[in-house]
Amino acid sequence: MTSSDIPTPDSAPTPRGPVDSSRVPRYAGPATFARLPRIDETGGRADVAVVGVPFDTGVSYRPGARFGGNAIREASRLLRPYNPAQDASPFALAQVADAGDIAVNPFDIGEAVETVEEAAGSLLDSGARLMTLGGDHTIALPLLRAMARKHGPVALLHFDAHLDTWDTYFGAAYTHGTPFRRAAEEGLLDTAALSHVGTRGPLYGKRDLDDDAKMGFGIVTSADVMRRGVDEVTDQLRQRIGSRPLYVSVDIDVLDPAHAPGTGTPEAGGITSRELLEILRGLSGCHLVSADLVEVAPAYDHAEITSVAASHTAYELTTLMTRQIAAARG
């Protein structure tokens, strides 16, 4: 590549947008996220790559999140191109493309983790930010490894019913309950800006909380969101994050089972989809480098409740990223 090949802010081509649902019925044709082009249809170019990771070998309870990405793509057919809550047309601001699925080994967690890290790394190297659709929460570890390689230690905003900072399950280090302990041990996280949001439910012991706090995490429980309200909570999170590179990881079980029944380890007393979407919208000043959305298990879903909530969550995250990309281009 010569220097003249390096895209400059002014030379960014007009993004190729989604299929127009006023001309082609939205239920027609194969599903990509939000009916966006596949990455091979944009010449391999994506400012934001939506990528699936069909993997659920790391779960401790109900399996099925390997089907999450495609369920979210199906539910995302109903999304529309203008996002009034953020006053933005995300798919016109930057190229968002569906990069398909990372083909990971379902029988070897260690190999799967390596494959995700490599594939995520090459998408990041191509200049894309990632909107990853899981898959179970194990995949956050290789994603964070790829992020840290590019950005250094990142701020983490983790929406989940669970801490996911446990040590091992049955002696296994790589599971969906342990990604953030591994990430902390490996120095992938900026310990001054780590937050869980929406945690609740029984733990193994008080020590779980002590260990978690030692890693640097602050906690906003689902009850805190209810008592203090979305605006106050979001202000506090934003202050903590500041201008650091931010990675957002959303486990769909952060939502109450009434809002997300289709997941493997549901816990009563969660936040609403309205609260989740509003907190995300409040992050518009933050430097969001990539995000994941995990633990959608469509076999336990009803009427696509969970995958619709997930598709809207990914839409808000994608909007945040495209707004920042467009603002940086000026």
Ligand SMILES: N=C(N)NCCCC(=O)O
């Ligand atoms: N990451 C999710 N969804 N769940 C973790 C639950 C771990 C456990 O069974 O204790």
Ligand SMILES: [Zn+2]
């Ligand atoms: Zn969870």
Ligand SMILES: [Zn+2]
């Ligand atoms: Zn989780």
